Amino acid sequence: MGSIGRRRAVAESAAREERMNWDTIKGQWNQLKGEMRKQWGKLTDDDWQQIAGEKDKLVGKLQERYGWTREEAEQRADQYFEQAPR
8 A cells, every 4th residue: 555545544544533433422412512511601502402413513603602713613622522531
């Protein structure tokens, strides 16, 4: 396998792992929501219902409520879930 093939395999593996992590988050959404409310207090009850464990929706709401760029909101969400106990 050449270096391009290895990079593609690593990228595909990372994407699969992220999907699995977000599948886990979605499955535990109600339990995780309480802790996340402490982290992101500007999100409303309606926001949390709309997000419903979907990463793209969470990132969008973080952008909207905090005025962050998409990249910053995604980075902050990723950092939170990397550090959050499961």
